[in-house]
Amino acid sequence: MKISVDGVEYEVAEGRTILQALDDVGVLMNGVDIPHYCWHPKLSIDGSCRLCQVEVEGVPKLQIACNTPVAEGMKIHTQSERVQSAREGVMELLLLNHPLDCPICDQAGECKLQDYAFEYGQQHARTQEPRRAAKKRVDLGPTIVFDQERCILCRRCVRFCREVPGTGELSVFSRGDRSVIETFPGQPLANDYSMNVADICPVGALTTKDFRFKIRVWFLEDVPGVCTGCANGCNVYLGVANNRVYRYVPRRNDAVNQTWLCDPGRLSYKRIGADDRIDHAALQNADGIPVAVPLEEAIAAAAERIRNVVATKGAGAVGLLVSPHATNEDLFVARRFLDAIGSTQAGFAVVRGRGDDLLIKEEKAPNASGARALGFEDAAGLLSRTRGGAVEALVVMGHDVLAAPYAESRDALERVDTLVLLDTHRSPLESIAHVVVPVRHAAEKEGTLTNFAGRVQRVQPAVEPPFEALSEGEALWQIAQALGLPGFDDPYDVRAVSKALAQSVPAFAGLDLDSVPPDGAPLAGAGD
Known part of the structure; x- marks a missing residue:
């Protein structure tokens, strides 16, 4: 109509x-x-x-x-x-009872009461009566602080708790001008989606403990990205200032996460700048101790060790354990790397955990579906063959292989002649790796990720790592160049890799970096 x-x-x-x-x-x-x-x-x-x-x-x-x-x-x-x-x-x-505290309110700069008062309100107040007193800094639960005096009783938070997680911790108590939002006695606001109430609060009444008074929002640049906490691939804005990510907030995508974000995923931004990031390349010395070296030296050493294994054991003795945290472009380079060497020894490990019927998925990685679409199978087979002696040189992306159900994988990894580790964060694998190469988090590189439903979504660099690091794809590309493998002559170009992926893998047809829309697009045959 x-x-x-x-x-x-x-x-x-x-x-x-x-x-x-x-x-x-x-x-x-x-x-x-x-x-x-x-x-x-x-x-x-x-x-x-x-x-x-x-x-x-x-x-x-x-x-x-x-x-x-x-x-x-x-x-x-x-x-x-x-x-x-x-x-x-x-x-x-x-505004009758709303405090005039915009300069000290943490919502200032993204407050709809502030915006609408300026755009649609009167220039001067006519009231002389004192404003209604209400509670300040109420601890509603582990994630949310409530300034009751700022609340305008829109009841968004009440409806959210009832309708989305279905937990219903919040309600309106009392009547008339005494009406207030509170939690039910003995029932804190502690569901897996509690921090969404701060997003939907149009004023500064509900704020998250994590972001409260960290930085003024007008200093932040909102960079579109994807949460990497699980396979759902929720769309987010990364709040960035001074080359640091201060928060994730939901980015609306009705096909993926609507306007919501789970609390564990929201807080996963802390992993980007965590203290346990691998910040230098390393080689294992004669005593088995990792020693820091320039990145170029680590790449050359990885290539030399792999070359020796190919020469003595054959190309089939080289394996690649890829990561479901790597982008589709990284995984496509991994597939080309193995093809160029002449090996089929490949697999991927993914951590599993608790899921729900809303957003949280059991697979705790953003791109396991992309790995499957590119022909990688579960790591169990590769680890079994490694344990049996068929694999002597293994390139490992990430350390998900240390988690259940791969608990005995360390024994298999310790016996190989060459272990090359490409990882973002420290783990026990560092102590047994012969070569360690630091790589970039998804928030530090360009590429695409495929969520559990087969939806391909783009990520872009929001920050730069404060140390020298490569994407997994570029690290493998440089190792391939050092080995003199065919097809790796040109300098690494993620866009060229993305176009090659879209042209050579039918599932990714039309899904190169320049073609994926802001809200993503499904793999061929995945539906929408």
Whole structure:
């Protein structure tokens, strides 16, 4: 059906409210400004804040856009004098008891109350009565702090806890002007998605303990990326300043995570700049102790050791244990590396843990599906052959192989003649590796990842590691060049690799770096 908003015609779906219809076509607050507090695209309709009032021709009273269904030929006005006057009145009422503490509020800079007061409110307050006293710095649970005096009772947080995780820890208590948000007695806000209430709070009432008073948000650059905590591949913005990631916040993608993010995934940003990052290349000395060396020396040593194994044991004695944390481009280079050597010894290990029916997946890596799509199988077979002596040189990406169900893998890895480790973080594998090469986290490189549903999504560098490090693909490329393998003559170029992947692997057709849209696209045959 067709509706008209401020003289502009839009084709919208039947059975939707005005806000839903405008959100569907991508113009809400992006060409058609209808301010709102209580409405959220992924929560039930509340209709309590009254800020979204609009004028509908033929209807005598103003209507709330969040709960008014669209109709064929409906003509809507969002900027008339009646609408602007109503918005001023609503904003004045909402600010009656709100403290004037913007300079010290952690929400300043991304506060909708602040924004709407400036855009739609009155310039001066008319009240003289003192503001209602309420609680400050209420500890709601392990992740959230609540400043009750700032709350405007939009009830987004209440509906979220009831409708998304289904835990219902929050509710409105008391009545009238004494109404407040609180947790039920003895029930802290402690579900796996609790920190989302800070994202959807339009004011500074709910803030996360992790980010509270860390940095002013106007210093942050929001870089689009993908959470690497599990196989769901939730879309995020990485808040970056001074070459440091300060937080993850959800980035809307209705095909992946809607507008939500689990708490463990949200906090996984800390792994990017963690103290246990491998920050230098190393070679094992005669006493079996890793000694720091320049990166070029480690690459040359890895190539020489692999060359010796090929010369004495044959190409089939070289194996590659890839990582489901590496990008599709890294894994494609790994496949080409093995093909050029002439070996089929390959596999990947993925850590498994607790999952749920919402976002958290059991596979705790972002690209296990990409590894499978590129022909890599579970590491059990490769480890068995290594334990039996068929593999003498093994290039290992990451250290997931140390986790269950590969608990006995260390014995197999200790017996090989050559172990080349490409990893981001320290682990016991460092102590047995003959060569260690530091590699980049997904937030430090360009590439694509494939989530559990086969959706290919792009990542890009948000920060640079403060030490010399390569992507897994570039490290293998340089080792291949040192070995003189065919097909690796040109300098490493991730875009060229991505195009080659899309051209040579049918599942990735049309999914090179320059073709993947911002919200990702499914592998061929994976569906949408």
